[in-house]
Amino acid sequence: MIKITKNIAESVVQKRDKHSYKGKYGRVLIIGGNENMGGAVIMNAQAAVYSGAGLVTVATHPDNKAPLHARLPEVMVTDYKKELENQVRSADVVLIGSGIGEELAVLKATFAALEGVLQQGERKQTLIVDGSALTMLAGAGLTLPEGVATVLTPHQMEWQRLSGVKIADQKDQEKNQKALESLSSSAILVLKSEATQVYWNHDCFELTVGGPYQATGGMGDTLAGMVAGFTAQFTPCGSAVLAAVYSHSAIAEELSQRAYVTLPSEIAKGIPAFMKKLADQES
Numbered sequence: 528m529i530k531i532t533k534n535i536a537e538s539v540v541q542k543r544d545k546h547s548y549k550g551k552y553g554r555v556l557i558i559g560g561n562e563n564m565g566g567a568v569i570m571n572a573q574a575a576v577y578s579g580a581g582l583v584t585v586a587t588h589p590d591n592k593a594p595l596h597a598r599l600p601e602v603m604v605t606d607y608k609k610e611l612e613n614q615v616r617s618a619d620v621v622l623i624g625s626g627i628g629e630e631l632a633v634l635k636a637t638f639a640a641l642e643g644v645l646q647q648g649e650r651k652q653t654l655i656v657d658g659s660a661l662t663m664l665a666g667a668g669l670t671l672p673e674g675v676a677t678v679l680t681p682h683q684m685e686w687q688r689l690s691g692v693k694i695a696d697q698k699d700q701e702k703n704q705k706a707l708e709s710l711s712s713s714a715i716l717v718l719k720s721e722a723t724q725v726y727w728n729h730d731c732f733e734l735t736v737g738g739p740y741q742a743t744g745g746m747g748d749t750l751a752g753m754v755a756g757f758t759a760q761f762t763p764c765g766s767a768v769l770a771a772v773y774s775h776s777a778i779a780e781e782l783s784q785r786a787y788v789t790l791p792s793e794i795a796k797g798i799p800a801f802m803k804k805l806a807d808q809e810s
């Protein structure tokens with residue numbers, strides 16, 4: 528087990544090139560948020576924007592458009608049942624699942640569009656699967672698109688549903704690794720708990736920052752948005768995931784010195800200052 532350290536995050540988050548523009552920092556498409564869980568995509572999007580993603584679009588239930596625009600003027604918003612294929616085609620990173628409920632047709636259409644891009648050999652995209660999309664994946668027996676750089680972000684129950692590995696057995700790295708390989712030959716797994724583990728490239732990494740002040744709804748939606756924002760900007764994908772996982776909980780730990788609970792939107796607001804500290808340390 529390798530510890531996820533600040534050094535890893537410092538090596539990933541770099542100072543920006545003076546001559547760059549938004550097109551260099553990735554197009555993120557966030558798909559999720561049914562009529563009852565619009566907050567989930569707001570938290571995804573806030574985290575992606577504050578992590579520095581170049582352009583962020585949210586494909587969601589139409590009821591969420593006005594609240595999203597009111598909270599985050601930086602994002603574009605579209606209906607997740609319309610023009611999804613074109614949206615997926617133009618994205619570098621697709622995050623699907625937070626608050627998506629049981630919109631299986633949206634999940635299937637997203638996978639089909641990603642496979643279409645792959646077949647045309649256009650370019651490498653990143654897919655992040657979170658929340659209810661993981662639950663639907665498990666229930667519907669869908670397979671993940673092969674060849675797309677994939678990141679799964681389940682909590683323990685979502686991982687139990689998806690992999691069959693019982694929560695009590697999830698400390699067993701070998702079981703998790705085997706189950707991951709049976710789902711995909713190359714996916715990265717972020718197995719969230721009070722001791723989050725990341726499985727990447729046959730290694731297992733463990734998070735040693737963070738705490739129970741993070742046990743609040745939307746905490747994972749914020750992490751998923753950060754993973755999207757970081758993978759849109761930094762390579763390789765696995766290092767970007769590790770840096771996002773570290774930063775999310777390290778910001779919470781800092782906030783916890785003066786707050787009983789560390790709300791997801793407060794963590795998001797802390798991202799730019801935290802990333803600046805990481806970039807300033809990078810040699």
Ligand SMILES: NC(=O)C1=CN([C@@H]2O[C@H](COP(=O)(O)OP(=O)(O)OC[C@H]3O[C@@H](n4cnc5c(N)ncnc54)[C@H](O)[C@@H]3O)[C@@H](O)[C@H]2O)[C@@H](O)CC1
Pocket residue numbers: 563564565566567568624625626627628657658659660662682683684685694719720721744745746747748
């Ligand atoms: N404001 C919003 O719109 C919010 C939307 N959310 C969305 O709600 C959907 C359902 O997600 P939930 O996770 O609430 O429901 P789930 O039913 O998927 O998982 C919750 C169940 O898992 C169990 N469990 C066991 N270990 C756990 C662990 N380590 N962490 C969390 N649960 C554990 C819980 O006891 C509970 O029975 C997701 O799509 C999520 O993105 C949530 O993020 C909450 C906030």
Ligand SMILES: Nc1ncnc2c1ncn2[C@@H]1O[C@H](COP(=O)(O)OP(=O)(O)O)[C@@H](O)[C@H]1O
Pocket residue numbers: 658681682719720721722723737738739740741742743744745746747748749750
């Ligand atoms: N006691 C705890 N200690 C450390 N981290 C925690 C604790 N409880 C929850 N978390 C973190 O909070 C996040 C919860 O994710 P998730 O359950 O998907 O939230 P949601 O779906 O409500 O957004 C994960 O990153 C998890 O590691």
Ligand SMILES: [Mg+2]
Pocket residue numbers: 657658682747748
């Ligand atoms: Mg979640």
